[in-house]
Amino acid sequence: MTLENIARQTHQAAQLLALLPSQERDIALLSMAEALEMSAPEILAANLTDCQVAQAEGITESLYNRLKLTETKLKEAIAGVRNLVKLEDPLGSVQIYRELDENLLLKRITCPLGVIGVIFEARPDALIQITSLGIKSGNGVILKGGKEAIRSNQILMEVIHRGLATSKVNPQALSLLTTREEINALLKLDKYVDLIIPRGSNELVRYIQENTRIPVLGHADGICHLYIDKEADAEKAVSIAVDSKTQYPSACNTIETLLVHIAIAPQILPLLAQALQAKGVELRGDEITRQFLDIKPATEEDWETEYGQLILSIKVVDSLETAMEHIRTYGSKHTEAIITENPLTALTFCNQVDAAGVFHNCSTRFADGFRYGFGAEVGISTHKLPPRGPVGLEGLVTYKYQLLGDGHIVATYTGEGAKAFKHLDLNYEDALLR
Amino acid sequence: MTLENIARQTHQAAQLLALLPSQERDIALLSMAEALEMSAPEILAANLTDCQVAQAEGITESLYNRLKLTETKLKEAIAGVRNLVKLEDPLGSVQIYRELDENLLLKRITCPLGVIGVIFEARPDALIQITSLGIKSGNGVILKGGKEAIRSNQILMEVIHRGLATSKVNPQALSLLTTREEINALLKLDKYVDLIIPRGSNELVRYIQENTRIPVLGHADGICHLYIDKEADAEKAVSIAVDSKTQYPSACNTIETLLVHIAIAPQILPLLAQALQAKGVELRGDEITRQFLDIKPATEEDWETEYGQLILSIKVVDSLETAMEHIRTYGSKHTEAIITENPLTALTFCNQVDAAGVFHNCSTRFADGFRYGFGAEVGISTHKLPPRGPVGLEGLVTYKYQLLGDGHIVATYTGEGAKAFKHLDLNYEDALLR
Numbered sequence: 001m002t003l004e005n006i007a008r009q010t011h012q013a014a015q016l017l018a019l020l021p022s023q024e025r026d027i028a029l030l031s032m033a034e035a036l037e038m039s040a041p042e043i044l045a046a047n048l049t050d051c052q053v054a055q056a057e058g059i060t061e062s063l064y065n066r067l068k069l070t071e072t073k074l075k076e077a078i079a080g081v082r083n084l085v086k087l088e089d090p091l092g093s094v095q096i097y098r099e100l101d102e103n104l105l106l107k108r109i110t111c112p113l114g115v116i117g118v119i120f121e122a123r124p125d126a127l128i129q130i131t132s133l134g135i136k137s138g139n140g141v142i143l144k145g146g147k148e149a150i151r152s153n154q155i156l157m158e159v160i161h162r163g164l165a166t167s168k169v170n171p172q173a174l175s176l177l178t179t180r181e182e183i184n185a186l187l188k189l190d191k192y193v194d195l196i197i198p199r200g201s202n203e204l205v206r207y208i209q210e211n212t213r214i215p216v217l218g219h220a221d222g223i224c225h226l227y228i229d230k231e232a233d234a235e236k237a238v239s240i241a242v243d244s245k246t247q248y249p250s251a252c253n254t255i256e257t258l259l260v261h262i263a264i265a266p267q268i269l270p271l272l273a274q275a276l277q278a279k280g281v282e283l284r285g286d287e288i289t290r291q292f293l294d295i296k297p298a299t300e301e302d303w304e305t306e307y308g309q310l311i312l313s314i315k316v317v318d319s320l321e322t323a324m325e326h327i328r329t330y331g332s333k334h335t336e337a338i339i340t341e342n343p344l345t346a347l348t349f350c351n352q353v354d355a356a357g358v359f360h361n362c363s364t365r366f367a368d369g370f371r372y373g374f375g376a377e378v379g380i381s382t383h384k385l386p387p388r389g390p391v392g393l394e395g396l397v398t399y400k401y402q403l404l405g406d407g408h409i410v411a412t413y414t415g416e417g418a419k420a421f422k423h424l425d426l427n428y429e430d431a432l433l434r
Numbered sequence: 435m436t437l438e439n440i441a442r443q444t445h446q447a448a449q450l451l452a453l454l455p456s457q458e459r460d461i462a463l464l465s466m467a468e469a470l471e472m473s474a475p476e477i478l479a480a481n482l483t484d485c486q487v488a489q490a491e492g493i494t495e496s497l498y499n500r501l502k503l504t505e506t507k508l509k510e511a512i513a514g515v516r517n518l519v520k521l522e523d524p525l526g527s528v529q530i531y532r533e534l535d536e537n538l539l540l541k542r543i544t545c546p547l548g549v550i551g552v553i554f555e556a557r558p559d560a561l562i563q564i565t566s567l568g569i570k571s572g573n574g575v576i577l578k579g580g581k582e583a584i585r586s587n588q589i590l591m592e593v594i595h596r597g598l599a600t601s602k603v604n605p606q607a608l609s610l611l612t613t614r615e616e617i618n619a620l621l622k623l624d625k626y627v628d629l630i631i632p633r634g635s636n637e638l639v640r641y642i643q644e645n646t647r648i649p650v651l652g653h654a655d656g657i658c659h660l661y662i663d664k665e666a667d668a669e670k671a672v673s674i675a676v677d678s679k680t681q682y683p684s685a686c687n688t689i690e691t692l693l694v695h696i697a698i699a700p701q702i703l704p705l706l707a708q709a710l711q712a713k714g715v716e717l718r719g720d721e722i723t724r725q726f727l728d729i730k731p732a733t734e735e736d737w738e739t740e741y742g743q744l745i746l747s748i749k750v751v752d753s754l755e756t757a758m759e760h761i762r763t764y765g766s767k768h769t770e771a772i773i774t775e776n777p778l779t780a781l782t783f784c785n786q787v788d789a790a791g792v793f794h795n796c797s798t799r800f801a802d803g804f805r806y807g808f809g810a811e812v813g814i815s816t817h818k819l820p821p822r823g824p825v826g827l828e829g830l831v832t833y834k835y836q837l838l839g840d841g842h843i844v845a846t847y848t849g850e851g852a853k854a855f856k857h858l859d860l861n862y863e864d865a866l867l868r
Contacts, residue, residue, distance in 0.1 A: 019785060098807055104796060106806055113818055114788070194818045215819050236841035243843035350836050351453060354548070362538060362839025371847070372540055372835070373532055373857035384547055384628045385649050386820070389835045401806070401823045402784050405796025407670035409677035413805070423807035 003185045006175050007142060007192035011115050013173035014140025018112045020168055022089035028135050028167035033081040035163025036128065039155070040074055046155040047124060054148045062250070067122040067148050077128040080376070084136045087375045090393040091138050097428040100403075100421050101413075107402040107428075112138035114194040116396060117186050119144045119208060121200035124152035130197070131160055131174050133376055137396035142193065144177040144186060146200075154178070187212035195396070197379055202306065217395055219382035221332040222252030223306050224364045227323040227349070228272075229340035230263035236361055237268060237339040238275045243363040244337065246279045250308045252380060253335050253357075253367040257303060258314045259323040262288065265316045269293055272314075281310045288316035303330045320345055327353055333382045335359060335367040356382055356389035437619045440609050441576060441626035445549050447607035448574025452546045454602055456523035462569050462601035467515040469597025470562065473589070474508060480589040481558060488582045496684070501556040501582050511562040514810070518570045521809045524827040525572050531862040534837075534855050535847075541836040541862075546572035548628040550830060551620050553578045553642060555634035558586035564631070565594055565608050567810055571830035576627065578611040578620060580634075588612070621646035629830070631813055636740065651829055653816035655766040656686030657740050658798045661757040661783070662706075663774035664697035670795055671702060671773040672709045677797040678771065680713045684742045686814060687769050687791075687801040691737060692748045693757040696722065699750045703727055706748075715744045722750035737764045754779060761787055767816045769793060769801040790816055790823035 001009075017025070036043070047069040054067055096108035116139050120126045127143060134141035145153040153176055161171040177186065186193065187208065196216045198208045205220045226244050228237045244255040260268060269292040273283060284298035293314075302313040303326070317323045327336050335357035338349040350358040357367045367390060369377025374392030381388050387395045412419050435443075451459070470477070481503040488501055530542035550573050554560045561577060568575035579587040587610055595605040611620065620627065621642065630650045632642045639654040660678050662671045678689040694702060703726040707717060718732035727748075736747040737760070751757045761770050769791035772783040780794040791801045801824060803811025808826030815822050821829045846853050 015786070100800070100805065100807065104800075215817075233841070239841060239843055243845050247844050247848070346838075350838075352449070355834065357835045357837060359837040360839065362837055362842040363844050365844035366534070366538075366837055366839075366842070367835070371534065371844070371855065373534065373855065383649075384832050386832055388832055398818050398820055398822055400789065401791045401801070403791060403793040403796055403800055404780075404784075405794065405800075407667070407673060408796040408800070409673055410681050410797050410799035410805070411677050414681070421805065421807065 003177070003182055004189065004192075006177070007115070007189045009172050010140040010142055010175045011192045013170040014112070014115050014138075017135070017140065017169055017173045018091075018138040020138070022091070024168045025089075025135055025138065026085045028164055028169040029081055029085050029132055031167045032132060032135070032160050032163040033078050035159050036074070036078050036081070036156075039159040039162075040071070043074065043152065043155050043159065044069060044071065046151040050149055050151045059148065063122050063148065067124070067146075067152075069124050069152060073125050077125040080129055081132040084132050084376055087136065087393065090136070090397045094428040095399060097426050099424040099426055101408070101419070102422070103406040104408045105404045107404070108399050109402060110397045110399045113396060113398050115140040115142060115192055117142045117144075117189075117193040117196045117214070119183060119186070119196065119198045119200070119204070121146040121204065122148050123199075124149045124156060126199055127153055127156050128160075129376075133378060133393065133396060134174065135169060136376075137393050139396055140173040140175075142175045142177065142186065144183055147178075147180065150178055184211065187214065190214045199379070217381055217387070217391065218379040219252065219332070219334065221306050222254070222334045222382070223257070223304070223330060223332040224253060224255045224335045225257050225259055225327050225331060225337070226255045226364065227259040227317075227320075227327070227336070227338045228261060228264060228268060229320065229338060229342065229345055230261040231342040231345065232261075232264055232268070232339040233341055234264075234268050234271060238271050240337070240339060240361070240363050241272055242275050242279060244365055245276060245281055245312050246310065247363070247365045249310050251365065252306075253364050255337075255364050256305060256307055256313065257326075257330070258312060259317050259326055260289070260314060261320075261323070262316050262318050265289070266292060269314070276312060279310070281312050283312055283314060285314040286316060289314045306332075320348060324349065324353055327355075331355060333384070334380070335364045337362065337364050356380070437611070437616055438623065440611070441549070441623045443606050444574040444576055444609045445626045447604040448546070448549050448572075451569070451574065451603055451607045452525075452572040454572070456525070458602045459523075459569055459572065460519045462598055462603040463515055463519050463566055465601045466566060466569070466594050466597040467512050469593050470508070470512050470515070470590075473593040473596075474505070477508065477586070477589050477593065478503060478505065480585040484583055484585045493582065497556050497582065501558070501580075501586075503558050503586060507559050511559040514563055515566040518566050518810055521570065521827065524570070524831045528862040529833060531860050533858040533860055535842065535853070536856070537840040538842045539838045541838070542833050543836060544831045544833045547830060547832050549574040549576060549626055551576045551578075551623075551627040551630045551648065553617060553620070553630065553632045553634070553638070555580040555638065556582050557633075558583045558590060560633055561587055561590050562594075563810075567812060567827065567830060568608065569603060570810075571827050573830055574607040574609075576609045576611065576620060578617055581612075581614065584612055618645070621648065624648045633813065651815055651821070651825060652813040653686065653766070653768065655740050656688070656768045656814075656816070657691070657738070657764060657766040658687060658689045658769045659691050659693055659761050659765060659771070660689045660798065661693040661751075661754075661761070661770075661772045662695060662698060662702060663754065663772060663776065663779055664695040665776040665779065666695075666698060666702070666773040667775055668698075668702050668705060672705050674771070674773060674795070674797050675706055676709050676713060678799055679710060679715055679746050680744065681797065681799045683744050685799065686740075687798050689771075689798055690739060690741055690747065691760075691764070692746060693751050693760055694723070694748060695754075695757070696750050696752050699723070700726060703748070710746060713744070715746050717746055717748060719748040720750060723748045754782060758783065758786055761789075765789060767818070768814070769798045771796065771798050790814070
């Protein structure tokens with residue numbers, strides 16, 4: 001079957017999925033979870049083969065760790081599917097309910113996007129997460145996984161389809177692509193695919209952003225900063241710096257650069273260096289920093305680099321303004337944090353810094369859909385336009401305007417003797433009871 | 435001054451504008467309105483010269499009508515500025531206010547996009563509308579108007595800058611470009627420009643969409659349909675068809691094709707033809723339609739054409755499904771309407787048709803920000819992702835997440851003995867009072 005046919009088929013199945021009530025979509029999720037549980041041994045065996053082949057081909061350790069589906073990881077992924085059932089239905093939510101005039105009612109109501117194209121690298125558990133998010137949000141999903149995980153992904157999709165077969169969801173709403181060539185073909189299918197979610201390296205994301213007209217959810221770089229103000233509490237500053245850098249070094253919400261106010265630098269730099277180096281962090285500093293610390297110099301390239309590992313650059317600044325100017329120049333609008341006990345300084349920072357997240361006296365690592373309480377996360381966006389920051393199910397839905405009249409025409413409301421609109425917002429729940 | 439310098443300057447002024455309280459932005463709007471009122475004769479004189487030059491160069495009538503700034507049009511535009519003052523501030527609105535844990539507060543708060551680039555054709559009143567929307571929403575604006583309107587635009591910008599000079603808004607937040615070459619340069623300035631709004635022909639919009647990485651608000655084609663179901667009320671059907679086609683033929687929410695159920699075709703087609711032809715509409719029909727009406731044949735090209743004038747194609751369909759299939763194939767996801775007295779049929783249509791607007795028993799011409807009660811309209815989007823449909827001030831704002839802690843780190847909430855999040859939604863108004 002050609003990719004275009006697969007896409008058309010997914011699109012058609014998605015249109016039917018969109019019409020299913022919340023309860024049927026939740027039942028499908030539960031069937032899916034059960035099928036995955038029952039077939040766990042089969043899934044783990046396929047993954048083992050993938051892992052063995054990948055090792056024989058000399059896969060990197062970090063890629064291997066993502067590819068490897070342990071029993072725990074699988075259990076967690078299945079628990080994630082069950083958790084989705086508990087989340088509120090993102091569809092059919094009435095955002096505007098307005099009487100434009102007598103018997104002319106405007107409703108803005110959430111609905112699915114249609115078909116989501118997801119391109120992900122090695123992690124097979126991502127397949128479980130993405131397909132279940134698709135079902136919950138009433139969207140079809142076309143997946144393209146990494147070639148290392150091909151056996152894992154195929155068995156997972158087979159099992160999920162088997163689970164859906166007993167539900168009202170047409171399994172064709174979920175499709176799996178397996179060859180690399182199909183990525184470029186997928187990126188051209190703007191007729192059938194409404195959103196692309198790339199999950200993988202910055203290079204993958206950038207390539208996709210530059211090669212498709214379909215909207216892309218996500219971000220390439222995550223260059224986050226922690227600014228330690230002159231009125232910072234030293235203990236909080238050190239603890240937050242360590243957490244922001246070392247809690248998960250390859251995450252996008254990890255900091256790459258510390259900005260330290262010169263008035264607090266002599267006191268705090270040694271404390272920071274001690275705590276960070278104890279965690280194995282390599283430090284690089286600008287000239288002033290190196291007057292206090294015996295570390296490598298940081299170059300222009302350092303300010304622009306997302307290390308993704310235990311390296312941290314440090315710059316001493318003479319003011320809040322200089323810190324914000326550095327962030328403006330090098331930040332990727334992901335998450336930026338300030339440590340200060342002065343509430344006015346914190347407010348200035350939070351108001352003026354342009355980023356999806358502006359944090360005061362807490363770790364940048366909190367920038368995450370689960371921690372924000374969104375239940376499920378489809379990605380983090382550094383775009384200026386919404387959805388911005390960690391995106392939950394809301395990133396997978398859109399809305400439409402329904403206008404219900406009784407023969408109303410615009411001529412009545414135009415020109416000489418035009419009738420005026422009422423524009424009266426009604427309470428939707430009350431209206432349902434009438 | 436180079437365009438890049440203009441953009442940087444606008445960006446900087448916009449950052450300060452973003453920090454002004456609502457009241458100061460409203461005062462600036464009032465100063466702007468007053469200055470425009472005081473300089474009305476000067477503005478109308480400049481426009482007269484533009485019109486004379488354009489006429490000498492053989493401008494089309496429709497372009498001339500858009501270029502011509504009458505006293506009434508100017509007054510209406512100024513009234514529009516004053517109306518904006520009455521609209522709610524789109525900035526600083528708290529959308530999420532959640533306690534993640536004790537003393538760890540998450541706020542999602544609306545903020546400006548930054549700088550909006552607006553490319554518009556002949557209409558000088560659009561300049562007044564766009565600059566005032568920019569001020570209200572805290573955004574800088576870089577405008578590029580049509581060359582026909584160059585004198586009108588320059589005097590308008592001069593007067594608006596004069597008005598702002600007495601306010602707290604830095605006039606540099608609003609810039610005017612005057613040469614055609616600058617369009618392409620503007621489309622490349624993704625460092626300083628956050629959104630492009632093209633206002634003009636479909637060709638202009640399509641060109642811009644295909645030549646920039648900056649998000650574009652708006653739409654190219656508007657191919658809207660009216661489906662007259664077998665259970666339609668004939669009187670409503672005829673009146674709504676006439677309104678949807680003739681009330682303003684060049685508008686994007688005007689219908690291009692009538693779809694008529696075969697069971698009602700013999701009865702309703704003659705009535706439709708009579709009413710539409712009386713309004714000067716040229717009809718083109720498919721084979722079945724032409725068995726009832728003596729009109730030109732409609733070809734495949736007709737189904738794909740946005741006429742923008744008094745031409746309407748008619749197709750007879752054998753079912754609701756066939757009508758929806760036609761809309762799926764040829765519609766531009768703008769506005770689609772059904773006429774029927776059967777509520778279930780209407781519901782099926784509204785649920786299944788994928789468009790920004792799905793209308794029942796009313797004219798497609800209602801698809802408009804003012805009629806929806808948004809007060810001001812920045813454009814109509816046919817994208818699937820929000821903002822979709824008529825976009826009010828909400829299209830000019832985004833949001834950011836503020837996280838306010840007291841030394842909180844993620845390690846506390848991870849791994850063995852992880853602390854659980856509270857995720858408790860608080861009432862922001864209540865919290866302000868505490």
